[in-house]
Amino acid sequence: MTDAADAGPDPKLVERLETVKRTLRCPHCDEPLTKTNAPPNPFSGWESPYLYICLNNACPYYVRSEETLAAQGVPGGAYRFVFDPLREWCGPVATKTLGTLRG
Numbered sequence: 001m002t003d004a005a006d007a008g009p010d011p012k013l014v015e016r017l018e019t020v021k022r023t024l025r026c027p028h029c030d031e032p033l034t035k036t037n038a039p040p041n042p043f044s045g046w047e048s049p050y051l052y053i054c055l056n057n058a059c060p061y062y063v064r065s066e067e068t069l070a071a072q073g074v075p076g077g078a079y080r081f082v083f084d085p086l087r088e089w090c091g092p093v094a095t096k097t098l099g100t101l102r103g
């Protein structure tokens with residue numbers, strides 16, 4: 001299986017990443033992000049009281065994360081796309097971390 005990610009950043013993806021703060025949609029699957037409380041975890045370093053997370057189980061970012069982590073020797077791990085509105089930061093958040101805040 002080949003992946004376009006190896007060819008460099010997708011211009012459309014870069015554009016969407018820049019508009020996440022306005023659209024609040026996942027740049028990977030275009031689904032609306034879900035507002036959620038930030039994990040009370042000092043390790044995460046969140047400064048915002050809440051974060052926007054893509055909870056779409058079909059999101060390519062999420063689906064690919066399992067393969068990526070498995071390739072790195074972390075079977076069963078996964079992460080989702082998250083947007084921190086305070087820092088205007090986009091990145092991965094481990095689903096294990098999410099588990100502690102959604103319960």
Ligand SMILES: [Zn+2]
Pocket residue numbers: 026027028029030031054055056059060061081
């Ligand atoms: Zn998504």
